[in-house]
Amino acid sequence: MSENELYDRIEKRNPNETEFLQAVEEVISSIGKVLKKHPEYHQLKILERLAEPERLISFRVNWVDDEGNVQVNRGYRVQMNSALGPYKGGLRFHPSVNQSILKFLAFEQVFKNALTGLPLGGGKGGSDFNPKEKSDQEIMRFCQAFMSELYRHIGHFTDVPAGDIGVGSREIGYLFGAYKKLQNEFTGVLTGKGPKWGGSPIRPEATGYGLVYFAENMMASNGESLEGKTCIVSGAGNVAQYAVEKLIQLGAKPVTMSDSSGFIYDEEGIDEEKLEHIMYIKNVSRGRIKEYTEKYSKAKYTETDSSKDFKPIWETKADCAFPCATQNEVKVKDAKNLKKNGIKLLAEGANMPTMADAIDVLQEAKILYAPGKACNAGGVAVSGLEMTQNRMGVYWTKDEVDEKLKNIMKRIHDDCRKTIEEYELNSHDYLEAANIFGFLKVADAMKAQGIV
Numbered sequence: 001m002s003e004n005e006l007y008d009r010i011e012k013r014n015p016n017e018t019e020f021l022q023a024v025e026e027v028i029s030s031i032g033k034v035l036k037k038h039p040e041y042h043q044l045k046i047l048e049r050l051a052e053p054e055r056l057i058s059f060r061v062n063w064v065d066d067e068g069n070v071q072v073n074r075g076y077r078v079q080m081n082s083a084l085g086p087y088k089g090g091l092r093f094h095p096s097v098n099q100s101i102l103k104f105l106a107f108e109q110v111f112k113n114a115l116t117g118l119p120l121g122g123g124k125g126g127s128d129f130n131p132k133e134k135s136d137q138e139i140m141r142f143c144q145a146f147m148s149e150l151y152r153h154i155g156h157f158t159d160v161p162a163g164d165i166g167v168g169s170r171e172i173g174y175l176f177g178a179y180k181k182l183q184n185e186f187t188g189v190l191t192g193k194g195p196k197w198g199g200s201p202i203r204p205e206a207t208g209y210g211l212v213y214f215a216e217n218m219m220a221s222n223g224e225s226l227e228g229k230t231c232i233v234s235g236a237g238n239v240a241q242y243a244v245e246k247l248i249q250l251g252a253k254p255v256t257m258s259d260s261s262g263f264i265y266d267e268e269g270i271d272e273e274k275l276e277h278i279m280y281i282k283n284v285s286r287g288r289i290k291e292y293t294e295k296y297s298k299a300k301y302t303e304t305d306s307s308k309d310f311k312p313i314w315e316t317k318a319d320c321a322f323p324c325a326t327q328n329e330v331k332v333k334d335a336k337n338l339k340k341n342g343i344k345l346l347a348e349g350a351n352m353p354t355m356a357d358a359i360d361v362l363q364e365a366k367i368l369y370a371p372g373k374a375c376n377a378g379g380v381a382v383s384g385l386e387m388t389q390n391r392m393g394v395y396w397t398k399d400e401v402d403e404k405l406k407n408i409m410k411r412i413h414d415d416c417r418k419t420i421e422e423y424e425l426n427s428h429d430y431l432e433a434a435n436i437f438g439f440l441k442v443a444d445a446m447k448a449q450g451i452v
């Protein structure tokens with residue numbers, strides 16, 4: 001069967017799952033050379049099996065809001081692939097959540113987790129619950145209701161969820177408390193826990209820090225560094241905040257951050273004090289990024305206009321871009337604007353933030369492009385380290401974990417470079433390299449484990 005036939009077959013089995021098909025198509029179009037070299041993967045239908053979740057759980061979540069009204073949401077867990085270890089991947093609480101989005105995220109997670117070199121399978125889950133403007137009590141009741149079904153499908157050797165959009169340390173706390181009560185056990189069933197009750201140092205920082213470590217490795221392999229570089233960052237959540245923190249520490253100048261309502265542009269650069277204020281707005285008062293301009297009046301705020309086919313944030317003149325908000329936030333027109341403004345590097349903090357035709361524009365222009373499954377793997381890698389600490393019953397120090405994170409990101413970068421050489425890929429093609437490297441790891445494990 002040709003790659004096209006294979007894609008058509010998967011498309012027929014998953015009609016209307018646009019995001020999932022986008023992620024699958026990207027991988028299929030990357031691994032032609034591997035399939036030629038290893039026809040046995042075709043015979044074993046490895047890709048077809050990879051695109052079919054091992055288990056897909058969908059469930060009703062009933063909870064009561066502060067006014068006493070009964071609310072009904074839908075919960076999911078996609079247990080995509082366990083060839084390399086227990087299912088591992090975050091939970092997303094956002095009104096846009098549906099099966100297609102969670103399947104794309106779970107599919108990406110399988111490759112990403114393989115790239116970390118840690119024993120982690122891939123999964124993802126979440127709910128169409130909207131945490132915005134909910135009271136703490138409502139969040140707690142929702143998390144308890146969600147876990148009252150999820151608990152029977154997870155476990156520290158089976159499936160270990162973590163955070164994603166809308167799920168941070170507060171939600172992980174409530175979810176963990178509910179699991180502990182239901183199962184009567186204190187195990188590392190979730191990662192991203194508080195540092196005093198089983199969490200790893202550096203897990204909150206890990207995705208953003210890891211992203212910047214990866215970008216730094218990429219720049220270094222091109223004879224450059226991040227120091228002095230002006231950077232556009234989108235998002236203002238967990239990943240964006242710590243990407244900005246690390247950029248500041250490395251002497252770069254981040255000038256933008258955003259949320260779904262709009263973005264701020266601070267020509268003078270966001271420094272540590274300004275970032276602390278953003279963290280207060282986003283993590284404590286749970287406000288909007290616009291409030292930044294109330295304190296720093298020289299900064300400019302631009303409202304999101306979703307009728308446009310481009311985002312003004314990507315028109316900002318800069319050297320490097322870090323999309324850290326959500327999927328498909330960089331469209332083809334954005335990529336053209338980035339190219340026009342001479343951007344040198346785009347590294348994805350978010351999962352699949354760049355659309356396929358936008359990636360083509362970046363790669364044709366020889367802009368360094370780092371795919372999320374490689375460069376945002378630091379979060380799940382430190383989650384893997386949290387699982388190790390939980391099993392051993394120890395806590396490592398912040399410095400120890402940060403050092404391990406740096407090494408993992410460098411190893412992922414170097415594995416991509418080695419794959420570029422081995423498969424004689426275009427020298428900038430980190431995307432094809434990451435897909436090939438991740439695929440081979442999972443495919444070999446699936447082959448060894450038989451048809452199960």
Ligand SMILES: NC(=O)C1=CN([C@@H]2O[C@H](COP(=O)(O)OP(=O)(O)OC[C@H]3O[C@@H](n4cnc5c(N)ncnc54)[C@H](OP(=O)(O)O)[C@@H]3O)[C@@H](O)[C@H]2O)C=CC1
Nearest residue numbers: 164165166207235236237238239259260325326350351379
């Ligand atoms: N947390 C982690 O460890 C990891 C996260 N990722 C990915 O990084 C991205 C961000 O996650 P994280 O920082 O954890 O999530 P958060 O919930 O902490 O922050 C998400 C940010 O993105 C914005 N955002 C969300 N949806 C949209 C949208 N549809 N349009 C515009 N802006 C939007 C949010 O704005 P608003 O507040 O207005 O909603 C917020 O600023 C996601 O793609 C996630 O899958 C990848 C690897 C690991």
Ligand SMILES: O=C(O)CCC(=O)C(=O)O
Nearest residue numbers: 088089090162379380383
């Ligand atoms: O830490 C984890 O398990 C999950 C992180 C995640 O969801 C991701 O990498 O997209």
